[in-house]
Amino acid sequence: MANSASGMAVNDDCQQRFLELKAKRSYRFIVFKIEEKIQQVTVEKIGMPNDTYDDFAASLPPNECRYAVFDFDFVTDENCQKSKIFFIAWSPDTSKVRSKMLYASSKDRFKRELDGFQVELQATDPSELSMDIIKGRAL
Template sequence: MANASSGIVVDNDCKLKFLELESKRAHRFITFKIDDKLNMITVDKLSNPSQTYDDFTAALPETVCKYAVHDFDFVTEENCQKSKIIFIAWSPDTSKVCNKMLYANSKDRFRRELDGVQCGVQATDSSKIGIENIRDITR
């Protein structure tokens, strides 16, 4: 089903890979892109489970919008190990305005497709996805 406001369709592979991350922990993170030619959101990159948060932030380009999910591990104030799946709408200030608008118009519907996302962040630069900011949103 296409997104009513942007006309973008979500590729079924996006949901399948997300389920692998959520249920099997087969990936630490996944990045997604909008393929202009197909008018579809597709899987961009899959990580292996051993990759770090630094590997994730390095995978986000400086000038191109992306969506991403990250299986973020953290320790609570009660010293319990937990994880949350975070949705990141990466829209750098340096990307083209038309690209930012397309990603913004498709974001909410795409996030709803990924049932199991526990929190999210809209990021326009690396400070928004800094480790301390991510820890704050997982609390």
């Protein structure tokens, strides 16, 4: 099912893996990549439940755009254990303009395929993905 605006299809594996993260907590994170040659969003990397946020941040390429979801566990000020699923649009300043445009034009369609994340974050450099920002957005 290609998006008429971007012509981008979403591989079924993307939805399946996201459902496993959301419902079963099978993964800590998923990194998605647009395969330009086949005009499709695919799963690039999966983080296991014991992986850390640093593992996730290290899996984002420094000069290429990606979409990602991250299951963030935290403790509230009231000492309650909580979890929020973040959708992250990673578009570093150093990536190619064409790539940034492709990811930007395909983002809304892709987000509709992944129903169930609570927080959206757009990041253009690693400082915008710091743990302080993630914690601040989760609360």
